[in-house]
Amino acid sequence: MASPLGSTVARLVRGLQEEVRTAGRRLFDRHLRLAVTGLRRSGKTVFTTALAYHLRDGRGLPFFRPVHEGRYLGALSLDPPGPPFPLDRALGALRASPPSWPEPTRSLSTLRLELRATATGPAASLQPIRRLLLDIVDYPGEWLLDLVLLDRDFAAFSELALALAHDPKRVAFARDLLALLAETDGGEDVLVADRVASAFRDYLRQLQREDFALVLPGRMIEEEAPSRSPPFAPLPPRLAETPLWHRMAERYAAYRERVLQPFFAQWFARFDRQIVLVDLLAALGRGPAHFADTREALALALAAFRYGKNGRLRRLLAPRIERVLFAMSKADHVAPNQHANARELLRLLVADAARAPRLEGVRHEVMVLAALRSTDVLHIEHQGQLLSCVRGRLAEDDRETVLFPGEVPHELPQEREWTQRRFRFRRFAPRRLSDAGPDTHIRLDRALDWLIGDRL
Ligand SMILES: Nc1nc2c(ncn2[C@@H]2O[C@H](COP(=O)(O)OP(=O)(O)OP(=O)(O)O)[C@@H](O)[C@H]2O)c(=O)[nH]1
Ligand SMILES: [Mg+2]
Structure with a gap:
């Protein structure tokens, strides 16, 4: 042998x-x-x-x-x-x-x-x-955005992640995280670090459930934290140089060095x-x-x-x-x-x-x-107009359906057009x-x- x-x-x-x-x-x-x-x-x-x-x-x-x-x-x-x-x-x-x-990767x-x-x-x-x-x-597409962190140190990551968390369309999901960050004094307690990291992860998962595209770091959402690196969270500049900051910065550095950089160097560079x-x-x-x-x-x-x-x-x-x-x-x-x-x-x-x-x-x-x-295409006359329709099995109810999928604008739609919920395109099951x-x-x-x- x-x-x-x-x-x-x-x-x-x-x-x-x-x-x-x-x-x-x-x-x-x-x-x-x-x-x-x-x-x-x-x-x-x-x-x-x-x-x-x-x-x-x-x-x-x-x-x-x-x-x-x-x-x-x-x-x-x-x-x-x-x-x-x-x-x-x-x-x-x-x-x-x-x-x-195919299943999500x-x-x-x-x-x-x-x-x-x-x-x-x-x-x-x-x-x-x-x-x-x-x-x-x-x-997995979630991993793509983590490349953004390649050339950001912990302070730069924190700045970006917290700017996103304060963004008006996200702030409602970041409430627990932001409250926790506001009340901590940055002391030694490892439990605080874990609580903040877990609030950060909950916030990211909520963003994903709400279908936000910019969810960062995407790997934090996975059931299992990326192996060899404990979970981390961004911290506000007020906590710079506190024991909590050093602990988080260390965890973040471990993630970048052990998970992100090898992944990038081997596959993405x-x-x-x-x-x-x-x-x-x-x-x-x-x-x-x-x-x-x-x-x-x-x-x-x-x-x-x-x-x-x-x-x-x-x-x-x-x-x-x-x-x-x-x-x-x-x-x-x-x-x-x-x-x-x-x-x-x-x-x-x-x-x-x-x-x-x-x-x-x-x-x-x-x-x-x-x-x-x-899908395939059918032209159907409706009230004297010829409509271009598509025919296929809808993803959600698995029936063969003919529908008018709607129109795609050639430029960014006006405010009022968005509110009419005009752009709701249906998903289809695959054709064999x-x-x-x-x-x-x-x-x-x-x-x-x-x-x-x-x-x-
Ligand atoms: N109708 C139609 N749907 C498609 C097509 N390609 C992808 N889809 C739909 O998009 C979904 C996602 O496609 P995937 O190829 O799994 O996407 P992905 O980028 O690999 O996703 P992750 O692995 O999660 O990063 C599929 O489950 C289909 O519902 C296509 O050519 N036609
Ligand atoms: Mg995939």
């Missing part, structure tokens, strides 16, 4: 060999890490699943360049660089009868595909098949391209405060990524994101004649978030898509993922082409 030391060494050697192989592939542009980014429930897991499903043989992807040119051969699923993405489970759920959406997982296409150009005679290794990381999925319709449906909240959350989260152009060496050693696609997911919730407006509105929602890539001269595009189309045809998604192939089409 191999000794524990022997197997550790063997694992290290295997890891090192893989690193060297990856470096070789990156040197020759044969490796690409795609960041599928989005707040919770924005559609990351469904997007990743649909992508893997269609890339297997290229069916249903007519606008993906290698397919369009008749060169695409297919994709293999390879051993991933981390815990494997549960592709079979997600596909199984979408293929079952009745099908169901609870931990990080990775998907590695090798895409193959016949080569063109002068190198084709030497290497007739082009291969591209595509890596994707899937993770090395992307080449990025798609940012946005549930624009849900943000619109929840009203102006939530819309602004989503806008702010996206801008904060994206500021944590590194953008810029990559030379060959930089791509190898410290890559930056060189291309970004902002995409509204779940476009099948509305009729296609609303997509142009949705795209314009999405531009407004992500204007602040797009600043980080723009300032580095990075190209970005805006698109409206559905990774798994679950069977034979992939052009109707299985909306613009998934165009998105893919924009993101990676040039590399195969």
Whole structure:
């Protein structure tokens, strides 16, 4: 039997060999890490699943360049660089009868595909098949916002978190926390620290139940506190330098060093391209405060990524994101004649978030898509007007329904329009993922082409 030391060494050697192989592939542009980014429930897991499903043989992807040119051969699923993405489970759920959406993601997982296409150009005679290794990381959307804390010390975190807690739309949920902070003198008592931390967590959970997008730190909401780091809470400047402050600052530092920084360094610091999925319709449906909240959350989260152009060496050693696609997911919730407006509105929602890539001269595009189309469109005459309706199984009552989903404004709605509760888009159950045809998604192939089409 191999000794524990022997197997550790063997694992290290295997890891090192893989690193060297990856470096070789990156040197020759044969490796690409795609960041599928989005707040919770924005559609990351469904997007990743649909992508893997269609890339297997290229069916249903007519606008993906290698397919369009008749060169695409297919994709293999390879051993991933981390815990494997549960592709079979997600596909199984979408293929079952009745099908169901994949569960919300609870931990990080990775998907590695090798895409193959016949080569063109002068190198084709030497290497007739082009291969591209595509890596994707899937993770709970709640974790995304925690990247905001990477370059904030405890004082900066406290300032941000308490400014949010005093925000008029949140302050009602922060009452217990703020009362507790007002009455403490910052003494030694560890029980006070635990009570404040637990009030902070209750407040964050309440925000999540109320569907706020900006919930920070997102990992504090989980049932189990992130292992190896005790819970913490922000403190007002009045308590600076008290024993309570030092205790909290220590806990916060432990969280940053043991949970956040390794997570970022291993998975988030090395992307080449990025798609940012946005549930624009849900943000619109929840009203102006939530819309602004989503806008702010996206801008904060994206500021944590590194953008810029990559030379060959930089791509190898410290890559930056060189291309970004902002995409509204779940476009099948509305009729296609609303997509142009949705795209314009999405531009407004992500204007602040797009600043980080723009300032580095990075190209970005805006698109409206559905990774798994679950409705079709009907035109129905109503009082002399032709209405574009959608037909699908509603998520909540599982009946096939035809409904007029409403209109998407192309700019921020006026105050009175919000109050009419006009923007309430219904959620649909998935349509069974069977034979992939052009109707299985909306613009998934165009998105893919924009993101990676040039590399195969
Ligand atoms: N109609 C429709 N609904 C979608 C589509 N993609 C996602 N959804 C809906 O959005 C929900 C969330 O999608 P997920 O892919 O699980 O979202 P996520 O970003 O992985 O969420 P977390 O894992 O919680 O971060 C699904 O359960 C569906 O209800 C789509 O293409 N069409
Ligand atoms: Mg997910």
